[in-house]
Amino acid sequence: MNKYCILLFVLLTSSQIFAQDGFKYTDGHLLNLRGSSFASEDDYNRLDSVQRLPLPARVQELAQNSSGLTINFETNAKSIRVKWELEKLLTIWNMTPVAINGLDLYAFENNKWQYVASARPTGEKNRVLMVDQLDGRSRKYRLHLPLYSKLNKLEVGVPDSSTIKAWTQSFTDKRKVVIYGSSITQGASASRPGMAYPSIISRKMGLEVINLGFSGSGKMEFDMAKTLAKIPAAVYVLDCVPNPSPQQIKERSYVFIKYLRIQKPQTPIIMIESVYRETAYWNSKTKSMVEQQNQEFRNTFDKLHAENPKGIYYIKSAKLMGTDHEATVDGTHLTDLGFMRISETVMKYLKKAL
Amino acid sequence: MNKYCILLFVLLTSSQIFAQDGFKYTDGHLLNLRGSSFASEDDYNRLDSVQRLPLPARVQELAQNSSGLTINFETNAKSIRVKWELEKLLTIWNMTPVAINGLDLYAFENNKWQYVASARPTGEKNRVLMVDQLDGRSRKYRLHLPLYSKLNKLEVGVPDSSTIKAWTQSFTDKRKVVIYGSSITQGASASRPGMAYPSIISRKMGLEVINLGFSGSGKMEFDMAKTLAKIPAAVYVLDCVPNPSPQQIKERSYVFIKYLRIQKPQTPIIMIESVYRETAYWNSKTKSMVEQQNQEFRNTFDKLHAENPKGIYYIKSAKLMGTDHEATVDGTHLTDLGFMRISETVMKYLKKAL
Numbered sequence: 169m170n171k172y173c174i175l176l177f178v179l180l181t182s183s184q185i186f187a188q189d190g191f192k193y194t195d196g197h198l199l200n201l202r203g204s205s206f207a208s209e210d211d212y213n214r215l216d217s218v219q220r221l222p223l224p225a226r227v228q229e230l231a232q233n234s235s236g237l238t239i240n241f242e243t244n245a246k247s248i249r250v251k252w253e254l255e256k257l258l259t260i261w262n263m264t265p266v267a268i269n270g271l272d273l274y275a276f277e278n279n280k281w282q283y284v285a286s287a288r289p290t291g292e293k294n295r296v297l298m299v300d301q302l303d304g305r306s307r308k309y310r311l312h313l314p315l316y317s318k319l320n321k322l323e324v325g326v327p328d329s330s331t332i333k334a335w336t337q338s339f340t341d342k343r344k345v346v347i348y349g350s351s352i353t354q355g356a357s358a359s360r361p362g363m364a365y366p367s368i369i370s371r372k373m374g375l376e377v378i379n380l381g382f383s384g385s386g387k388m389e390f391d392m393a394k395t396l397a398k399i400p401a402a403v404y405v406l407d408c409v410p411n412p413s414p415q416q417i418k419e420r421s422y423v424f425i426k427y428l429r430i431q432k433p434q435t436p437i438i439m440i441e442s443v444y445r446e447t448a449y450w451n452s453k454t455k456s457m458v459e460q461q462n463q464e465f466r467n468t469f470d471k472l473h474a475e476n477p478k479g480i481y482y483i484k485s486a487k488l489m490g491t492d493h494e495a496t497v498d499g500t501h502l503t504d505l506g507f508m509r510i511s512e513t514v515m516k517y518l519k520k521a522l
Numbered sequence: 523m524n525k526y527c528i529l530l531f532v533l534l535t536s537s538q539i540f541a542q543d544g545f546k547y548t549d550g551h552l553l554n555l556r557g558s559s560f561a562s563e564d565d566y567n568r569l570d571s572v573q574r575l576p577l578p579a580r581v582q583e584l585a586q587n588s589s590g591l592t593i594n595f596e597t598n599a600k601s602i603r604v605k606w607e608l609e610k611l612l613t614i615w616n617m618t619p620v621a622i623n624g625l626d627l628y629a630f631e632n633n634k635w636q637y638v639a640s641a642r643p644t645g646e647k648n649r650v651l652m653v654d655q656l657d658g659r660s661r662k663y664r665l666h667l668p669l670y671s672k673l674n675k676l677e678v679g680v681p682d683s684s685t686i687k688a689w690t691q692s693f694t695d696k697r698k699v700v701i702y703g704s705s706i707t708q709g710a711s712a713s714r715p716g717m718a719y720p721s722i723i724s725r726k727m728g729l730e731v732i733n734l735g736f737s738g739s740g741k742m743e744f745d746m747a748k749t750l751a752k753i754p755a756a757v758y759v760l761d762c763v764p765n766p767s768p769q770q771i772k773e774r775s776y777v778f779i780k781y782l783r784i785q786k787p788q789t790p791i792i793m794i795e796s797v798y799r800e801t802a803y804w805n806s807k808t809k810s811m812v813e814q815q816n817q818e819f820r821n822t823f824d825k826l827h828a829e830n831p832k833g834i835y836y837i838k839s840a841k842l843m844g845t846d847h848e849a850t851v852d853g854t855h856l857t858d859l860g861f862m863r864i865s866e867t868v869m870k871y872l873k874k875a876l
Contacts (some may be wrong), residue, residue, distance in 0.1 A: 359851040
């Protein structure tokens, strides 16, 4: 409660300091920052520096991308501005700049989340009028942060005469879902941040999802299992087959998951096969690789399930992307079409597991 | 037939000239270039320079983007390479670089088109191995060209020992659909070229679709009506409400469509309302604008329908994008999710009309 008073004081002061354009700006950390594995007051990382310590350098770096993070606030403003600063404005061939570096805003309306607007990134420092000509009713909002960039600072601006405050009850369900995975989990290739499948699930199920997707680097190091075990998860979703080789899956997946089973015997685990890469229908090498990856993961599931069938679930690749071969941008990374499909399947299993 | 012999000769010569990496390269113009309103032997434009002459400068410029163009070929190659040269490599905040500047490849398999691979653009000049480790069976392919760039040159490469030739029977239905519209028609914001909704329709219905979407500039100038009337269309789809103001729609749409009705009395016309911009649920000015635009278009339809109900159709905005508010990248431009939805609706009307 004391902490909250200090935060409120900072909020009021900073608002006055930053009022320049008729808008008062509030730092994102004061607006119920969620989706991280730790409570941060000064960064937009998914794992903190202590949690990252024994992990590979690339995972440590990617953990500083703000994928899956949201801020949640209530305001009666008729206009909402956002200022944000990135470490670097990035371009990636199979993603939109707004998904990588930008933001999207939802409002909680008629008891569900509805898209409001997206904020266009133009450089490292950005200031955007996200929405204007609102009706002035007090409303709850959620802002999804950039998927593939490091965010250094973010502020939400409302007109001086409006009120804005953190919306602390932004999740109707207090349980947390942790999804560990690859670039697909991190959000490649959603059209905008809120369309990454962990975020779709979070909005639809009303619970917090920690996005631990690490592009190209979700390879099941044992230190990652130890990291995951420390997060107070209600369920673990392991979508980490696309990055490791079949040999790595064979060597790592059993000990990785077994460790979680021992450390968190009450916490269900959902294992997801790799998406069946579209290229695998054509390229015989890719076909062989993805099928071996999935076979090794399946072997691990069979072993764990034989040991104890309780609280362990397995999703086959055939259930992830539909059957029309149109769900990816490049054969591997899911578009919004693919993310809608995979989120439906994962939600079915989450409902079983929770 | 003479022309075809000359082309064959050029093909054989150029193949030998360009063989450097163990691959022989064939110019795209020799591989059944389709989707343009004219038969081109030296560019990748959608309208030729004569057709463009009286149109606004921006429309003339956009007509040189290769949106909706495809090349169609047959090869038994085990690997397919593509070389292409752009006027300029572009970045747009709400589109992927591969949709703007890149390519995607489909194969005709089990009597339908199936996605094979995408080609990553890295600069003005690109050379990409699109697919490798194929089985070597002879197969038909379609390559979708960049949506928002001017393409100066394109060549398809196959190993020296393979065969490649134009696939002239690439459309089972010989009728042409002409779609005139805005950025949405041009393909913003498909994840890759083949996911623009005119291209989805073309693959699913097996007929040629001429994409005449002009980003921000589909404003129904009377010269455009005259241009459209010259194209041998089996049906006109008019998706041109998002760009003109309500006043412009009031002034232009009746004369525009009436001209087509008079010039092409046997050719059905499908009028499509503007997508209901997601921002319109929040921003009262946007709401008023989009509703006025659609009302003016509806007034024109009512007048034309009263004059003669035959061969004129109208699609309301409620049928275009679904009801979950998740079909756009920015409130206006449809993602693959939105394009799948709009294509289903437009196809229903096309089947009625044709």
